[in-house]
Amino acid sequence: MRRLLLALALLACAAPLRAQAPANPGVLNVYNWADYIDPAALERFTRETGIRVRYDVYDTLETLEGKLSAGRSGYDIVVPTSEPSFNRLLRAGALRPLDMARIPNARHLDPALMAEVAKLDTGNRHGVIYLWGTVGLAVVPERIRALWPDAPLDSLELVLNPENLRRIARCGVVVMDSAVDVLPTVLRHLGRDPLSGDAADLAEAQRRLLAIRPHLRAIPSPPAIIEQLAAGEVCAALAYSGDTIQAGARAREAGRPFTVQYLPPREGAQLSFDMLAIPADAPNPEAAHAFINFVLQPEVMAGITRQVRYPNAVPASRALLPAELREDPSIFPPPEVIARSFLAGTPPQAAERARARLWARFKAGR
Template sequence: MTKILAALLIAFACAPASAAERVVNIFNWSDYIDPGVLEDFTRETGVKVVYDTYDSNEILESRLLAGATGYDIVVPSATFLQRQIKAGVLQPVSRKRLANAVNIWSEIDGRLSSYDPGSAHAINYMWYTTGVAYNVAKIKERIGKPITSWEQVLRPENLKKLADCGVYVLDSPEDILAITLNFLKLDPNSKSESDLRRAADHLVGLRRYIKKFHSSEYINALANGDICLAIGWAGDSLQARNRAREAGSDVEIAYAIPSEGTLMSMDNLAMPIDAPHVAEAYLFIDYLLRPDVAARNTKATNFANGVGPSRALIDSSIANDPSVYPNDATMRRLFTVTTPNQPQQKFITRLWTMVKTGR
């Protein structure tokens, strides 16, 4: 017995440290968190963070539908979240296990509930608008005034004036088709094939003036002065502005929510059905719901977060910036869209391929 016990003790002593290591595996959008938050979480809890990134909902969804992702937390946008809940690839998130759930912003949570009935599967992480980011000097040179309307961007004769200095557009049919439908005075949430085709045909007419469709590269392209305009997300656009300032360049970036209104979107914390480290996932989500932590993430990303009390802790230059936290009048002009069913999604995917490739 003594020899057996001694052997067991030796085996335990020689076992790699990682055998007892607590881990949480996260799959999130690129440039979407204060890196120091990850370090501080590990320092406070002893839980190691393995952090991977993606730049489109389609990438995340393909992983989830394939199964066995190995991730504990993912961050789908609301429309994709709705479909993933129906597909059974996400598990319920119990708010009773989250001490900081009291900090959830009720207004944003209420909007999210239309995608996640009963708020059973997700908690808002960040919310934002899709608008127009642009190089102030280059736009003034070409059209003589700031961007205030979708007319200046979505009319071929107007976009043509900007093509020489570079235009990027989000690689996101959800955003771009909805905005185009609204611009054409159609229901931005329409799932009608004729409406969607009309929007796609309009975008095909713009294609020759668009340098690239991408959902993250426009940040650096704007900051470096490589392009002069992007249809992009508010937080990313303001990151581009900040990077240009930090580099000491003469590039000035502005962001506009056009007067016709635009899409409001939400990215949300959720847990795959087969998450291997559930307890650690709850720890991390609860940590993100602390007002001080949420404020740090908004400061780092320039995206508004779903933790109500955090706004008081955010620098006024961000908390009072209508690009990040729109005023009431602008909020009334924001629209949301619901999830297309599978046949509709296939049709949208085909249309989007046509928009991007011209065939």
């Protein structure tokens, strides 16, 4: 973690290399989260390489994993979260080793951040970090304070304590539909191992989730939460950091009479790294390598962070951002926030099955 703290302060200064087009450009098929790219980057990539981009989106990691596990997805680039999705796909042999000779711009990547991912992908052979962020609290302070002036806005107690949640339920509270992100946070909040597959630990997590379920307005997909927060339909959510910041920007642009803020939980936020990877059966791996190399240019990554409000793993890009983004602690967490953060890891398969059953019961409310 000390290495991670140092990495966040580094600024690389090497000049970027332009994307190299493969001999037969064709079409690049990308499968990524919604609202997770700079459209201008896609247009520039096509201009520079002649490669047309077909861009599809998913709304949960489970959807991504299901598509790749079935095989013959038709995609050349996918963006799984390092743990557990990237790790599970790696173990299943669903990802193609990268030809790093075709990705010279990988030299811009933060070595300490890449070392974190190398713990599960030896030698970083199958993926590079695209963007990263934390799981925490999305809040509309004005609406929450109107119901509960002393609400602990920066504590998981706000949404995971049923008595507290009941006090603010009228203004709308949601938890994102992502077991791989929510369960580790709940377990950590309960003082248990976020990686735990122990029956007693999971039973305690299930009790807590079922206790808050009656007070939740919904369990929507992460992209849906962006719209709900921006429109003022909800006042609190357990959500991704960048999604919350996007929602706040949309609310300001629309002239909404409220603010949307992201607060990392004082108890510690879950860190996640989203990876650029190539499926094992990708139809156009040459174009995929060209795309990864293109994206890792500092000015391209700066444009993506500017658009989606998530930090990236190319330190030299930070100097290219406007000061209000570069110095925003909700985008680039300060050292003390990182020090309290945790990586969830990938549970054993038996634990994953138990967690899937737990999550289904939570969504059903029984």
